[in-house]
Amino acid sequence: MSVGAFRPTMHAVSTFPSGGSLLSEGELPRAFGRYTLFDRIGQGGMAQIYLARAETEFGATRLSVVKQILPAFAADPRFVEMLTYEAKLAAKLSHKHIVQVLDLGRVGPEADSPLYIAMEYVEGFDLNAILRMCTQLSVGLPVQHALGIVADTLEGLDYAHRRTDEDGTPLGIVHRDVSPSNVLISYDGEVKLCDFGIAHANTLVRDGSNEALKGKAGYMSPEHARGDAVDARSDVFAAGVILWELLAGHRLYRSRSEVPLLEQARRAEIPELPDLSDKVPNEAHLRAIVSCALARSPDDRYPSAGAFLRALDEYVASSHLHASRLKLGEWISTTFGTEPIERRRASEARLSKRPPPPSSEHIRAAAVQIAPESATVASATPLTKALQSMQKSSERPAKLASTDPFPVSDGAMRAFKRELEAHPPQPATPIESTADVRGEVARVARALEIQTKNARALADAPPGESRLLVAMVVVAAIAGFVALACAIVR
Numbered sequence: 001m002s003v004g005a006f007r008p009t010m011h012a013v014s015t016f017p018s019g020g021s022l023l024s025e026g027e028l029p030r031a032f033g034r035y036t037l038f039d040r041i042g043q044g045g046m047a048q049i050y051l052a053r054a055e056t057e058f059g060a061t062r063l064s065v066v067k068q069i070l071p072a073f074a075a076d077p078r079f080v081e082m083l084t085y086e087a088k089l090a091a092k093l094s095h096k097h098i099v100q101v102l103d104l105g106r107v108g109p110e111a112d113s114p115l116y117i118a119m120e121y122v123e124g125f126d127l128n129a130i131l132r133m134c135t136q137l138s139v140g141l142p143v144q145h146a147l148g149i150v151a152d153t154l155e156g157l158d159y160a161h162r163r164t165d166e167d168g169t170p171l172g173i174v175h176r177d178v179s180p181s182n183v184l185i186s187y188d189g190e191v192k193l194c195d196f197g198i199a200h201a202n203t204l205v206r207d208g209s210n211e212a213l214k215g216k217a218g219y220m221s222p223e224h225a226r227g228d229a230v231d232a233r234s235d236v237f238a239a240g241v242i243l244w245e246l247l248a249g250h251r252l253y254r255s256r257s258e259v260p261l262l263e264q265a266r267r268a269e270i271p272e273l274p275d276l277s278d279k280v281p282n283e284a285h286l287r288a289i290v291s292c293a294l295a296r297s298p299d300d301r302y303p304s305a306g307a308f309l310r311a312l313d314e315y316v317a318s319s320h321l322h323a324s325r326l327k328l329g330e331w332i333s334t335t336f337g338t339e340p341i342e343r344r345r346a347s348e349a350r351l352s353k354r355p356p357p358p359s360s361e362h363i364r365a366a367a368v369q370i371a372p373e374s375a376t377v378a379s380a381t382p383l384t385k386a387l388q389s390m391q392k393s394s395e396r397p398a399k400l401a402s403t404d405p406f407p408v409s410d411g412a413m414r415a416f417k418r419e420l421e422a423h424p425p426q427p428a429t430p431i432e433s434t435a436d437v438r439g440e441v442a443r444v445a446r447a448l449e450i451q452t453k454n455a456r457a458l459a460d461a462p463p464g465e466s467r468l469l470v471a472m473v474v475v476a477a478i479a480g481f482v483a484l485a486c487a488i489v490r
Contacts, residue, residue, distance in 0.1 A: 026490070029351055033107040036067055039347040044181075047218075051121065051302040051344065053351060063121040063348075064102055067198075074115035083198065087117055089173055090196035093163060097156030099184060099194035117180055119194060123341060123384065124186035124332065127242070131180060133336055143280055144316075145331065146246040148323025151312050152191035153183055154239055157305035160196060163234040178238035179219040180245075187341065189329030217262040218253050222296055225265035234310050240293025243312075247280075247290070248273055268296045281319045289315060307402050380463075 028050075029038035035052040042049045047067035053151035055061045075081050087104040094100060103118035125133075127149065134141055158174045175182075175196055182195045217225060224230050242253050252271075253264040273290065276283045289311050295301045302308040316322060 029347075032066065032114075035064065036351060037066060038351055039344065041065070046070055047117075050480070051347070052118070053348065054118075057091075065121050067117050067119070069115040069117070071114075076113065080115065083115075083117070086196070086198070089171055089266050092165075092171065093160055093173070093196060095156055095159045096190070097152045097192055098160065098196065099192045101196065117198070120192075121188050122184040122187075122190065122192050122194075123334070124184060124190075124346065127180035127183040127185060129334070130185060130336075137335070140249075141246060142331065143247070143284045144321045144323045145328050146243075147312065147316055147321055148325070148328065149183065149185065149191050150239060150243045150246065151309060151323070152308040153178070153193055153242070154305045154312065155186055156191075156193040157232070157235050158238065158309060161235070161305055166348070173230075174232060175235050175238075176224065176230065177216055177219070178235050178242070178452070179216055180242060183242070185328070185332065185392075187333055187338070189327070189332070191325075217265045218251060218255070220262075220265040221298070222266055222268040223298060225262055231298070232304055233301050236293055236302050236305055237295075237298075239305065239308065240290060244273065244290055244294060245268070247276060247286070270294045280321070282315070285315050285318070296434075335341070361426035409411075 021327040028040065029036050031037075031052075032052065035054050037050040037052045039051040040048065041051050044067075047069050050066045050068065052064050052066040053061050054064055069083070082108050084104065088100055090101040101117065102120060104116070106113040106115050108114070115180060131141070133139075137429070157175065157178070158445075160175065163171045163173055165171060173196065177195060177198070182193060184192045184194055186192070219238045221230065221234040224234050244252050253261055255261055257264065259267075270291075273287060276286070280286055289308075290299070292302055292311070293308055302311065340406070
């Protein structure tokens with residue numbers, strides 16, 4: 001079963017002066033802070049939107065969406081302050097049905113440097129684009145997918161509304177712009193709500209000359225359109241408008257009416273849904289859900305997005321209209337094709353890549369080249385000769401900068417314990433005469449000789465044990481010299 005083809009009303013996008021800071025298609029790809037912008041994917045009422053790639057110094061990459069705020073807004077201190085505050089709250093949201101906010105900042109230290117916000121990239125379409133393409137192709141959106149999209153949106157909203165800080169204090173997050181253009185659907189059937197942190201800042205710059213922003217009035221709750229304080233129930237109303245439109249196949253409010261769209265939103269005169277008896281089972285139950293979500297008074301609506309979601313889930317379960325995310329992704333691919341994916345891959349392929357990080361062989365070669373000549377001064381000592389002998393006899397190349405624990409056998413550990421018991425460390429004693437000095441030197445020499453014999457005897461041990469024994473020899477040598485030095489000083 002499918003709902004009718006959607007008949008969208010297009011709104012013009014006002015043109016803003018670029019001041020030379022916005023990019024054209026011919027200027028891409030281009031570095032933008034730590035991002036490389038390589039495809040322009042749209043322009044909204046307050047920002048130009050680019051597909052970008054961020055790359056670390058080791059070559060790891062991640063795709064992101066970078067929204068470069070239009071200069072007219074980026075120059076407004078109130079807007080910047082509000083956007084910064086809201087984006088910080090949005091960055092705390094981590095949910096499968098919410099687009100993650102990754103970054104917010106300016107490209108450059110100057111106050112008039114380009115302002116941007118970076119978000120998670122969802123490869124697919126927004127709901128508005130899907131409805132527009134459905135109209136162009138005369139294809140109806142299957143009703144089970146329509147219900148599933150709204151349910152996923154409500155799940156994301158419910159999470160955001162209930163989010164608290166570290167002390168358990170509610171953050172009071174309200175989206176304020178739940179609309180089809182902010183509901184993203186991927187080729188995998190994932191549904192994500194985006195633009196948390198932007199909608200509130202929009203209220204500071206919304207005016208009658210901006211048609212794109214004025215068009216959002218079609219999804220405002222009555223209290224929002226009046227300029228009153230809003231809470232989570234305002235988002236419930238907006239989600240109800242989306243559900244009404246998906247079922248009816250057209251906009252709730254008429255944009256070409258003599259009554260301005262914002263005034264229609266204030267009045268909230270909701271028309272009856274068309275006959276759905278041939279498209280959905282238990283039509284009366286579904287109508288009641290939509291009617292409750294679109295109640296004019298917030299007190300008469302569902303008290304939360306979670307309550308709305310539970311009512312919708314109950315209807316879906318009783319009507320056997322379960323939506324499969326896998327099937328939603330397959331329907332999108334089959335109906336609209338994968339041209340956006342192919343275009344993105346082609347654009348990304350033009351980007352240059354960093355050289356791969358140096359291999360371990362290169363690191364070893366560099367270490368040999370920069371080793372100081374003074375390192376060979378002690379090459380004549382017994383300890384150094386033993387270490388060189390162990391290195392030459394080993395057929396296994398050592399792994400530099402390894403963070404893995406050494407695989408030491410129980411036998412090696414027992415030998416180490418016996419050695420400690422046989423030759424426990426002795427506290428340094430004051431040296432009163434030359435004979436005492438000679439005796440101390442002899443004692444240290446004997447300890448070094450014993451450790452050297454142990455090193456030579458176990459030169460063919462596995463790599464892990466060899467490294468442990470080398471460390472034992474070095475530690476013993478250092479301890480001996482320190483003891484001797486302390487004794488001489490005393």
